[in-house]
Amino acid sequence: MKNNHPLLSVEQVCKSFGNKQVARNISFSLQKGEIGCLLGPSGCGKTTLLRVIAGFESIQSGTVCIDSTIVSSSTRNEAPENRSIGMVFQDYALFPHLSVSDNVGFGINKMPRNERHKRVGELLTLVGLEEVANNYPHEISGGQQQRVALARALAPKPELLLLDEPFSNLDALLRERLTVEVRDILKKLGTTALLVTHNQHEAFSVADKIGVLFDGTMQQWDNAHSIYHKPASLEVARFVGEGTLIDGKVTSTGKIQTALGPLEGHFSIPCEPGCSVDLLIRPEDILHIEDNCLKATILKKSFRGPNIVYLLQLASGEKCQALVSSHHDHRIGERIGIQPEVDNLIVFPKSCQL
The missing domain is CATH 3.40.50.300 (P-loop containing nucleotide triphosphate hydrolases)
Structure with missing residues (x-):
C-alpha cells in the first residue's frame, strides 16, 4: 500500500x-x-x-x-x-x-x-x-x-x-x-x-x-x-515578478474601471460591485500599439536585448510598465499608444461601498 x-x-x-x-x-x-x-x-x-x-x-x-x-x-x-x-x-x-x-x-x-x-x-x-x-x-x-x-x-x-x-x-x-x-x-x-x-x-x-x-x-x-x-x-x-499597482473600482462581476479604461476578466479573489481595489498590472499586460488613442508617457526604459521594459505614466498620474519589443526604441518623455490585455485580474480590496 x-x-x-x-x-x-x-x-x-x-x-x-x-x-x-x-x-x-x-x-x-x-x-x-x-x-x-x-x-x-x-x-x-x-x-x-x-x-x-x-x-x-x-x-x-x-x-x-x-x-x-x-x-x-x-x-x-x-x-x-x-x-x-x-x-x-x-x-x-x-x-x-x-x-x-x-x-x-x-x-x-x-x-x-x-x-x-x-x-x-x-x-x-x-x-x-x-x-x-x-x-x-x-x-x-x-x-x-x-x-x-x-x-x-x-x-x-x-x-x-x-x-x-x-x-x-x-x-x-x-x-x-x-x-x-x-x-x-x-x-x-x-x-x-x-x-x-x-x-x-x-x-x-x-x-x-x-x-x-x-x-x-x-x-x-x-x-x-x-x-x-x-x-x-x-x-x-x-516581490514576485515585476509589476505596479493601480487603483480600480469594481463595477460588476468580473469588471473593473481603471485609468487604463474598463477591464474585464477573472478576479483572483471575489470582489463585490462597489469595492475599491489595488489592481496588479504586469509589464506583459500592456501592449504597445502606435496609433491607439490611450496614451502614456515614458518615464524610464530598461533595455533587455530582445525587449525593453518601459515605465509609463498614465493620464491619472499612476504608473505602469510595458514589455515591448526592442525594435520599438522610444525616447524618455515620448508619449506612446498602449492597450491593456489583462485576462487575470489580480486584485487586493481596499474598501467596499455597497
Missing part, C-alpha cells in the same frame, strides 16, 4: 532569538521526490528556518517531522547527523586538502572500500566530474566546486537534501545553467530537497513548491504559476 505521508512536515514552527521572533507559526510540507524553495528578501527568516530543519537551531514551539518522525519540537532537537539529511552550504565548504573524489566520499568513509569507490564513481558521473576526480578544489571552477558539494551531500543517500543559497557565488549565466542541471540531477535520483534563495528566477527554475517568506511569516506556499498569477498578499505580488 502506498504511503502518502509527507517526507518533510513543518507545523506551526516558532523560533526566536531573545525578544526577536524570526519564525511565526510557519507550516508547509514536501512529498517524497518534491523540490521546495524558501524565497524571500534578506532577513525574512528563510535561512534560520533551514537551520531549524537541519537541526542546527532549536525551536520554541511547533514540530518538524522527517519521514513521520519528529526531529524538532519544544522539548526535542535531534542532532543533525541523526536526521538523514544532506546539506549544501553557500560557500560549498569543501576540504581543500582532499581531492574531488575524496571530498565526495568523505561522508561515506565507513562504507566498505569497494562500495564506497563505486558510489563515488556513480556520483562523479552523474554530476559530470569524472575527468577532474583527482583534482583539488582550488584547481576546478566555481561551478565544478558546486557540483562536488552536491555530490558529497548526496553520497550517503539522505532522505532530505537542504541547499542554502547554493548558486549565489556564481555568475548569472552559470547560475542559470546550473539551476536546471541540479533540478535534473535531483529529479533523476528522486531526491526530496529544500532550497533557500532570494532569487525568484532560481526558485521558478528549480522548485515544485515555493514558500514566500516576509518578516518571519509564510505568506504563501504554492507552485510557481499560482504564486505569480494568484499572489496571496500584496507583499507576494510586489
